Amino acid sequence: MIRTIWTATAVALVATAAAAQDDAALREEALSWFEPIPLNPPDLPDNLVTRDRVDLGAMLFFDPRMSASGLFSCQTCHNVGLGGDDGLPVSIGHGWQRGPRNAPTAFNAVFNSAQFWDGRAADLAEQAMGPVQAGVEMNNTPDNVIATLMSMPEYVEAFETAFPGEENPVTFENFARAIESFEATLITPNSRFDQWLNGSDGALTDVEKAGLNAFIEEGCASCHNGINLGGQDYYPFGLIERPGADILPPGDRGRYEVTKTVSDEYVFRASPLRNIGLTAPYFHSGAVWSLEEAVAIMGSAQLGIDLTETQVQEITAFLETLEGEQPEVVHPVLPRRTETTPLPSDF
Amino acid sequence: MIRTIWTATAVALVATAAAAQDDAALREEALSWFEPIPLNPPDLPDNLVTRDRVDLGAMLFFDPRMSASGLFSCQTCHNVGLGGDDGLPVSIGHGWQRGPRNAPTAFNAVFNSAQFWDGRAADLAEQAMGPVQAGVEMNNTPDNVIATLMSMPEYVEAFETAFPGEENPVTFENFARAIESFEATLITPNSRFDQWLNGSDGALTDVEKAGLNAFIEEGCASCHNGINLGGQDYYPFGLIERPGADILPPGDRGRYEVTKTVSDEYVFRASPLRNIGLTAPYFHSGAVWSLEEAVAIMGSAQLGIDLTETQVQEITAFLETLEGEQPEVVHPVLPRRTETTPLPSDF
Numbered sequence: 001m002i003r004t005i006w007t008a009t010a011v012a013l014v015a016t017a018a019a020a021q022d023d024a025a026l027r028e029e030a031l032s033w034f035e036p037i038p039l040n041p042p043d044l045p046d047n048l049v050t051r052d053r054v055d056l057g058a059m060l061f062f063d064p065r066m067s068a069s070g071l072f073s074c075q076t077c078h079n080v081g082l083g084g085d086d087g088l089p090v091s092i093g094h095g096w097q098r099g100p101r102n103a104p105t106a107f108n109a110v111f112n113s114a115q116f117w118d119g120r121a122a123d124l125a126e127q128a129m130g131p132v133q134a135g136v137e138m139n140n141t142p143d144n145v146i147a148t149l150m151s152m153p154e155y156v157e158a159f160e161t162a163f164p165g166e167e168n169p170v171t172f173e174n175f176a177r178a179i180e181s182f183e184a185t186l187i188t189p190n191s192r193f194d195q196w197l198n199g200s201d202g203a204l205t206d207v208e209k210a211g212l213n214a215f216i217e218e219g220c221a222s223c224h225n226g227i228n229l230g231g232q233d234y235y236p237f238g239l240i241e242r243p244g245a246d247i248l249p250p251g252d253r254g255r256y257e258v259t260k261t262v263s264d265e266y267v268f269r270a271s272p273l274r275n276i277g278l279t280a281p282y283f284h285s286g287a288v289w290s291l292e293e294a295v296a297i298m299g300s301a302q303l304g305i306d307l308t309e310t311q312v313q314e315i316t317a318f319l320e321t322l323e324g325e326q327p328e329v330v331h332p333v334l335p336r337r338t339e340t341t342p343l344p345s346d347f
Numbered sequence: 348m349i350r351t352i353w354t355a356t357a358v359a360l361v362a363t364a365a366a367a368q369d370d371a372a373l374r375e376e377a378l379s380w381f382e383p384i385p386l387n388p389p390d391l392p393d394n395l396v397t398r399d400r401v402d403l404g405a406m407l408f409f410d411p412r413m414s415a416s417g418l419f420s421c422q423t424c425h426n427v428g429l430g431g432d433d434g435l436p437v438s439i440g441h442g443w444q445r446g447p448r449n450a451p452t453a454f455n456a457v458f459n460s461a462q463f464w465d466g467r468a469a470d471l472a473e474q475a476m477g478p479v480q481a482g483v484e485m486n487n488t489p490d491n492v493i494a495t496l497m498s499m500p501e502y503v504e505a506f507e508t509a510f511p512g513e514e515n516p517v518t519f520e521n522f523a524r525a526i527e528s529f530e531a532t533l534i535t536p537n538s539r540f541d542q543w544l545n546g547s548d549g550a551l552t553d554v555e556k557a558g559l560n561a562f563i564e565e566g567c568a569s570c571h572n573g574i575n576l577g578g579q580d581y582y583p584f585g586l587i588e589r590p591g592a593d594i595l596p597p598g599d600r601g602r603y604e605v606t607k608t609v610s611d612e613y614v615f616r617a618s619p620l621r622n623i624g625l626t627a628p629y630f631h632s633g634a635v636w637s638l639e640e641a642v643a644i645m646g647s648a649q650l651g652i653d654l655t656e657t658q659v660q661e662i663t664a665f666l667e668t669l670e671g672e673q674p675e676v677v678h679p680v681l682p683r684r685t686e687t688t689p690l691p692s693d694f
Contacts, residue, residue: 062428071439076418081409081681088691092418096443278683290686326680333673334428336625339637344435 023201026209029216033225036194037274037324041184042110047125049181052162057182059158059332060175065148067138069094070344074179077131078106080329083278084186089286094139100252102286107327108274110184112231117284118255119234119269124180129172139345142172147342149175154335188275188324196321204321211318214311219303223270229322231272237284238266240304243297247287254284277320292316370548373556376563380572383541384621384671388531389457394472396528399509404529406505406679407522412495414485416441417691421526424478425453427676430625431533436633441486447599449633454674455621457531459578464631465602466581466616471527476519486692489519494689496522501682535622535671543668551668558665561658566650570617576669578619584631585613587651590644594634601631624667639663 041049060066061074077091077099078084084107091099101117109115115127131137132145149155149170156170162178163169193212195203204212215221224230234255237248248266255267268284281287282294295315299307307315388396407413408421424438424446425431431454438446448464456462462474478484479492496502496517503517509525510516540559542550551559562568571577581602584595595613602614615631628634629641642662646654654662 059428064426064429065434069439070433070435071423079411079681080678081406082411083683086417087412087684088417092416280684289690329678331427331676331678334426336430337434337627343636 020201023196023209026213027197027199030197030212033216033221034193034197034229035227036197037108037111037187037189037191037227039189041187044110044123044180044184047177047180049184050162052158053178053181054185055182055332056158056162057178057180058329059155059334060179061182062332063334065334065337065341065344066132066140066145067094068140068144068345072138074106074128074131077103077137080106080186080327083107083275083326084109085279087280089281091137093137094135097136099134099136101284102281105272105275105279106183107186107188108228108272108324109231110180110187111227112269112272113233114269117268118258120258124183125173125176128176128179128183144342145175146170146172151338151341152335153338158335186327186329188326191274191324192321193318194324205317207314208317208321211314211316214307214315215318218299218305218307218311218315220298220315223302224273228272228274230270232270234264234267234269235302236265236267237301239302241300242266243301247283247285247297249285252284273319274322275324275326277323291319295319367548370543370556373560374544374546377544377559380563380568381540381544381576382574383544384455384458384534384536384538384574386536388534391457391470391527391531393470394524394527396531397509399505400525400528401532402529402679403505403509404525404527405676406502406681407526408529409679410681412681412684412688412691413479413487413492414441415487415491415692419485421453421475421478424450424484427453427533427674430454430622430673431456432626434627436628438484440484441482444483446481446483448631449628452619452622452626453530454533454535455575455619455671456578457527457534458574459616459619460580461616464615465605467605471530472520472523475523475526475530491689492522493517493519498685498688499682500685505682533674533676535673538621538671539668540665541671552664554661555664555668558661558663561654561662562665565646565652565654565658565662567645567662570649571620575619575621577617579617581611581614581616582649583612583614584648586649588647589613590648594630594632594644596632599631620666621669622671622673624670638666642666 043049047053064070064073064076066073072093077086079086084105085103089102091103093099104117109124113119115121115124116130121127121130129142132140133142149159159169159174163174166174192203192208215224221229223233223235226232237243237254242248253265255264256262258264271283277291280291281289282291288294288297292312295312296307299305299312390396394400411417411420411423413420419440424433426433431452432450436449438450440446451464456471460466462468462471463477468474468477476489479487480489496506506516506521506525510521513521539550539555562571568576570580570582573579584590584601589595600612602611603609605611618630624638627638628636629638635641635644639659642659643654646652646659
């Protein structure tokens with residue numbers, strides 16, 4: 001009996017030691033591909049992120065009066081309660097139009113090398129200028145945005161505080177910088193994966209570690225790496241096998257629309273995978289609701305392999321561990337309109 | 348010189364004493380009409396407001412998946428950053444349809460004797476069941492709401508916690524009760540008017556006190572009284588002089604649609620006036636953007652008097668003092684969908 005207990009303990013100890021060794025090796029490999037999300041927002045080039053700038057950005061992010069109709073704000077499509085996107089295949093915009101592509105999450109977007117599915121904006125400030133003007137989204141103009149902001153003394157004061165010393169702080173560029181500042185705070189550190197990367201062996205289960213191993217070994221990490229496991233470079237969708245037109249609509253030629261270079265046809269930014277379990281549906285078309293299905297499609301389309309059902313389940317289990325601490329956002333109280341505030345259009 | 352100072356001081360003291368006496372008389376009169384907003388939400392009949400119930404209600408209030416399209420939540424038309432409404436003449440709803448009436452504020456709505464412009468809902472729980480099903484608003488069905496909630500374990504757990512001991516807590520009635528619980532917390536105490544009602548003479552300026560006096564003397568308080576200065580009873584719009592069709596559209600017969608009684612034609616609930624400076628545009632038609640204009644129209648339509656420009660300005664100044672402390676709301680992190688969550692419709 002005593003012998004049995006001793007043997008069992010020894011086996012357990014040996015197994016634990018072996019597992020710890022496995023963890024160390026896998027972690028070393030993983031750290032050559034990936035990086036944990038830092039606890040604090042990063043510094044931004046060309047934008048000094050102050051508390052005043054973040055607070056102003058939060059107001060602008062949540063203010064539907066930044067859209068022509070008065071219905072849409074940044075928050076509509078980048079919902080801070082829904083993992084930073086809207087959970088729709090493509091967004092509903094002005095006049096009930098549908099956007100051309102799935103809304104990407106605003107969470108951790110500050111770590112992407114460029115913004116939008118085709119990377120046509122260099123940073124979040126440039127990105128923020130897009131939807132507000134897009135006819136199928138907020139359908140506004142920079143002039144009307146500025147007129148709206150200038151009509152409300154609370155906004156004018158907030159711009160003066162956030163951009164001290166500037167003679168005319170209420171500009172479309174500063175509007176974008178403030179939104180970028182707020183969005184830079186929308187990061188999700190301390191996912192179980194990051195805890196494990198930081199040395200906590202028990203933060204992942206064996207199945208999840210197997211999934212991580214497959215994610216690296218099968219080649220997923222070749223495109224999905226860095227802090228965001230994606231978002232850092234461009235790749236043709238359908239590199240090996242082109243998916244059906246429902247998933248890769250032939251009318252949307254991706255980065256070709258930006259560069260007009262034939263080799264950029266159907267090229268898209270590798271999707272960042274942080275919080276991917278929260279941001280269904282998937283792909284730029286938003287055509288796939290199941291994460292397992294998305295993983296299987298990626299295997300055949302990008303890697304030319306039929307992942308086994310077990311591999312798909314393990315990789316999906318690993319991807320679920322990328323869910324970080326969601327940001328806590330207090331809904332801002334928005335400045336009151338005045339008699340000079342432009343009226344919502346279409347009324 | 349000493350005599351001059353003494354005289355000036357004496358005059359000032361006498362003036363202060365006289366003003367204090369005036370304040371006391373006006374306050375006594377005002378307290379016979381109005382009541383300050385309490386610091387804490389009131390008890391509700393048929394609904395035990397617990398922290399768990401409020402938290403669940405906040406999730407439901409902010410969750411656009413409660414609408415058929417996935418675009419609209421309660422928050423869309425009752426924006427906690429915009430004084431509890433949407434700042435539009437009438438709301439934009441499913442398929443870009445327009446609602447028939449201006450969205451009333453959710454703030455302090457718990458103090459109204461009934462909900463909607465025509466009082467067709469007895470309380471906030473009954474109210475909450477309306478927009479979610481209205482074809483021009485969220486266009487959903489109770490069955491689909493329940494299926495959506497049941498598909499997400501985090502929601503099921505939150506219902507079990509908020510409604511302990513119930514065998515099937517995820518019901519449409521409990522959905523409504525939870526939203527009512529959250530909305531009951533959306534109160535705005537400590538307006539300058541309430542500070543003055545509570546004894547702080549300096550909380551209102553002389554112009555604002557003159558406005559309050561006119562509000563009572565000219566008869567506004569006959570309909571707009573109680574905690575919310577309105578929201579407690581029904582009156583014909585155009586009692587003395589019917590406003591133009593732009594302000595009182597002939598197709599909307601008000602409470603007649605509820606009671607089918609001829610005497611209820613063009614009868615509406617007296618609008619609650621708390622935070623009225625934040626909730627333009629005005630009237631059930633949302634046709635008037637200027638509070639001064641709205642005050643003047645009320646004078647002629649309801650009281651049969653042409654208020655002088657000074658009276659209009661003073662009454663408006665008084666109404667601005669009804670702006671209370673806006674609620675601080677943390678945007679809830681919403682439960683994650685699962686593979687059994689119903690898809691948004693129209694996709």
